[in-house]
Amino acid sequence: MSQAAPSGAWTELGDGVWVRQSRAYAMNSVVLIKNGHAVVVDPGVLPSELDDLSQFVTSRVPDFDRVAVIFTHPHWDHVIGKPWFPAATLVGHVGLADEIERDEVDIERKAKAYIEGEGGETWRTPFAPFVPDLQLRGTVGHTLGPFPLLSYDIPGHSASQIAVQFPEQGLFLSADTLSDIEIPWLDAPAWIHRKSLESLQRVFEHEHIEVLVPGHGSVARGRAAVYQRVLNDIAYLRKLEERVSQAFKEGLTVEQTQARLAEMDYLGKDAAYAMNDVHRGNVRFTWQGFAERA
Numbered sequence: 001m002s003q004a005a006p007s008g009a010w011t012e013l014g015d016g017v018w019v020r021q022s023r024a025y026a027m028n029s030v031v032l033i034k035n036g037h038a039v040v041v042d043p044g045v046l047p048s049e050l051d052d053l054s055q056f057v058t059s060r061v062p063d064f065d066r067v068a069v070i071f072t073h074p075h076w077d078h079v080i081g082k083p084w085f086p087a088a089t090l091v092g093h094v095g096l097a098d099e100i101e102r103d104e105v106d107i108e109r110k111a112k113a114y115i116e117g118e119g120g121e122t123w124r125t126p127f128a129p130f131v132p133d134l135q136l137r138g139t140v141g142h143t144l145g146p147f148p149l150l151s152y153d154i155p156g157h158s159a160s161q162i163a164v165q166f167p168e169q170g171l172f173l174s175a176d177t178l179s180d181i182e183i184p185w186l187d188a189p190a191w192i193h194r195k196s197l198e199s200l201q202r203v204f205e206h207e208h209i210e211v212l213v214p215g216h217g218s219v220a221r222g223r224a225a226v227y228q229r230v231l232n233d234i235a236y237l238r239k240l241e242e243r244v245s246q247a248f249k250e251g252l253t254v255e256q257t258q259a260r261l262a263e264m265d266y267l268g269k270d271a272a273y274a275m276n277d278v279h280r281g282n283v284r285f286t287w288q289g290f291a292e293r294a
C-alpha cells in the first residue's frame with residue numbers, strides 16, 4: 001500500500017515519531033510507528049484533519065488491530081477522533097470514561113459548534129461515549145505492541161489527565177500542560193496542578209527526555225528547553241497562589257480578586273489566542289479553593 005504524503009501540518013521528530021498540528025488551537029496529535037504497529041495520541045481536531053491522520057496511519061499500518069489510541073484527557077478536542085480508528089486499542093486514565101459520560105452532551109455541543117463555526121467544516125460523526133480497553137492509574141509502565149511507555153497522573157486541568165513518556169524515543173507528551181501558547185488551564189485550585197507539575201519536574205530531572213510535545217503549541221527540543229517549560233508553568237502557578245492568597249486574606253471577593261489579578265503578567269495575555277479568560281477562571285478556581293479551606 002502506498003504511503004500518504006504528509007502535508008505541511010506534519011513534523012517528523014525522528015525514531016518513527018510524527019506530530020500533526022491542527023488548525024484548531026494548535027492542538028498536537030502524535031503518531032508513533034514501529035514494526036508494523038502504531039500508537040496515536042489525541043487524534044484531532046477537524047474532520048478533514050482526522051481523515052488525514054487516519055490515512056497517514058492506515059498507509060503505514062493497515063491492520064487497525066495493531067493500532068492503539070491514547071486519550072490524554074476527556075476534553076472535546078482530544079476525544080472526538082475515536083471513530084477514525086475502528087478496532088484500535090483505546091487507552092486512557094481509569095477516570096476517563098466517567099468524565100466522558102458526564103460531559104457527553106457538552107463534548108458533542110462544543111465539537112459541533114467549533115467545527116461548523118470557526119472550523120468551517122461539517123460535523124458528520126456524532127460523539128459517542130466510550131470506555132478505554134486499557135485503563136491507567138498512577139505512575140505506571142505498559143507496553144503497546146513494540147512501544148514501552150510510562151504514564152503519569154497529572155490532574156489540575158482535568159481530574160483524569162495523564163502525561164505519557166516513551167523512554168526509547170526520549171519523548172514526553174504532556175497533554176494540556178507545558179505549552180508555549182497556553183498558561184496552565186485550571187479546573188481546580190492551582191495547587192493541584194502545581195503538584196502535578198512538580199512531579200513532572202522530578203521526572204525531567206531523572207529521565208532522559210529530549211523532545212516534549214504539549215497538547216497545544218510548539219514542540220520543545222533538548223533537556224534545557226523541556227525543563228524551562230515546567231519552570232515557567234510552576235512560576236505562573238506560584239505567583240497566582242500567592243496573589244490570590246493575599247487577596248483572600250484581605251477579604252476580597254472573587255470578582256475583586258479577578259479585577260486585581262488582571263494586572264498580573266502571564267503567557268498569552270492579550271495575545272491573538274488570548275489567555276485572559278483562562279487566567280480569570282484560574283483566579284476563580286484558586287479563590288474557591290481558599291474559601292473551601294477557610
Ligand SMILES: [Zn+2]
Pocket residue numbers: 073075157176
Ligand atoms: Zn484540555
